[in-house]
Amino acid sequence: VQLVESGGGLVQPGGSLRLSCAASGFTFSSYTMRWYRQAPGKVRELVAYIAGTGSITNYADSVKGRFTISRDNAKNMVYLQMNSLKPEDTAVCYCHTRIGEVDYWGKGTLVTVSS
Secondary structure, eight states: OEEEEEOOEEEOTTOOEEEEEEEESSOGGGSOEEEEEEOTTSOOEEEEEEOTTSOOEEEOTTTTTTEEEEEETTTTEEEEEEOSOOGGGOEEEEEEEEETTEEEEOOOEEEEEOO
């Protein structure tokens, strides 16, 4: 199993970024995919998840209405569109899935929101 995030960077407050996660090594469409983030000095938190079919999504209260999670099962990709970014969104963002009792994580991509 491999998860590789991309798309992070520096953006001004109010700006947008789109994160991507390329998945391989498992039957992608069968598993819920999640985006987590970890801000400096804070615990890792769940940002959003999307069911295997894409029919169910859920978001942390802090990002509802600003972030959108999506997936392309034909390409084994999951995305996180982040709009109206705030300085408090600064964090390393991680792609995650759980297969059986095993958690798999990508290495993360850094999102910095600053003027």
